[in-house]
Amino acid sequence: MDRAAAQELATQLYRALSSGDRDGLDRLLHPAFEGHATEGLPLGLGGDYHGPAEMRREFWGRIGRSYAAHAVPAEFALLDDGRLQVRGRYQGKARGGGDLDAEFVHVLSFSDDRISGLEQLTDSGRWAEALAPVDLETVKFTVTDGVGELRLNRPTARNALNQAAADELYEVALRCAARDDLRALLVTGEGRAFTVGGDISAFAEAEPGELPAVLRRMTSPYHEALRIFSGLEAPIVTAARGAVAGGGLGLLYVADIAFAAEGTKFATGFTGLGLSGDGANSWFLPRLVGLRRAFELYYEQRVLDADEAAEWGLVSHVVPDEALEDRAWAAVRKLADGPTRAYCEIRRLLRDSWSSTLSDQLLKETEAIVRSGATSDAGRAVEAFLAKKTPIFEGR
Known part of the structure; x- marks a missing residue:
């Protein structure tokens, strides 16, 4: 293969990786493809990969879950043995972490007009440094022995969701999705309320005509967080007390098992503000409680107590307030010890x-x-x- 043809295949490879074009990768990679990634890369990414599917799933796929970055080729050189050497930089950032800027050298092999091998050299230290998490303020997130805890942390505002909370929930969702050691997640809130939903004071601060833009900025990362949590490859337990309202109900819906303290109140509350709602309410509510009851919650601004929420299917268990966290922790630890x-x-x-x-x-x-x-x-x-x-x- 001449240099022009090899460079064109390489360019197509980087383009397919950048756009997430799986079909394009399937066309480019030879069935006998072999990959080797730099030893010492974080998340156990270094080592050998056999076949296109394993390289795509276990290497590029896992990179995509942990980093929003792409390879930017700069120089191409055809080696004497017919392989192509590519120099460039990985640029972007770790999801929930810092910036990534690491030089790479790729050596590509070819067979039957397809790419049959890729050897990667890069600065593994730069990849590890990028994973260092940014500080969280409105939520707390820890993982201990495979058990994660996400705790909303605006107790004086009853854990109302503002822009910072929406952004940080998205960050935590990305961190959860990127971890191979997460076996169960507990979602709860600091203080007297799980969450009262969107922070109305933030809406009131918007200048005339700016509220639509404020709502779009807040719901975009929050909804993406809910989507990631809903598809997380680990069970989720939610423990709620005090109040669960508005878009905050979404953090109840993503749970597989939901505990509520006695006396907890549940409501949508959107129409009282002249709003149609967010937090995946329109998707989950008809499926959990039925269409008629969903309309009742929206139109009549129905407020459910904990027992009614259990009867309607919004929560799994109602427990005394003083036992809430003990029961929830027992459930999440049992799940973490499971398959x-x-x-x-x-x-x-x-x-x-x-x-x-x-x-x-x-x-x-x-x-x-x-x-x-x-x-x-x-x-x-x-x-x-x-x-x-x-x-x-x-x-x-």
Whole structure:
């Protein structure tokens, strides 16, 4: 292959990676593709990858979950053995972290007019430095022994969601999605209220005519956070007390198990402000409580107490206020000790079932049980069952 043809294939590769063009990658990569990434890259990314699917899923896919960055080629040189050497820089930032600017050298191999190999050299230290998280103020986020805790942290404002909270919830969602060690997540709030929804004082500060732009800026990152949480590959438990209102209900919907303290109130509240609503209420409410009750919550500004919320299907358990966090923590730790990959498949199956036909869902169940059956956890659990022992799950 001459230099021009090799450079064109390389250019197409970087273009496909930048745009997320999976079909383009499939056309470019040879079935016998082999990749090697720099040893010492964070998140265990360094090492060998066999085949296009593994490279796409385990290397480029995991990079995409942790970084918003792309490779910018600058120099191309055809080597004596027919391989192409490309020099350039990775530019962008880590999701939830800092900027990434790292030089790279790629050596591409070719076969049958396709790319059959990629050897990567880059500054792994720069990649690790970029992952250093930015400071959070309106939310707290920690992960300990595989258990994450997201705690809304505006107690004096009853955890009302302002622009900073929307932005930081999006950051935390990205951090959760990027972690391989997260096995369960607890979502709760500091103080007397889980969240009263959007911060009305922030709306009132908008100049005349600016409210639409304020609402768009706030809902965009918040809605993306909810989308990521809903698809997170780890179970979520929510613990709510005091009040759950407006768009803040979205943080209740993304949970698989929801606890509410006795006396907690639930309401949409949008029409009282002349607003149509956000926080995925229009998607989740008809599915959880039915269309008629969803209209009741919107139009009549119905306020539910905790027992009614449980009866309507908004929460799983109602517990005494003093027992709320103990019960929620017990649930999230039990989930963290369970078969994480199986939970991930179950989570996806149940949430996707609302938009799948029976035939589609049956096919998805087969694919999911095959994937979960291939995990180490499944193999050990079968052995433990036959030996009449309690299985120990490691989440993989």
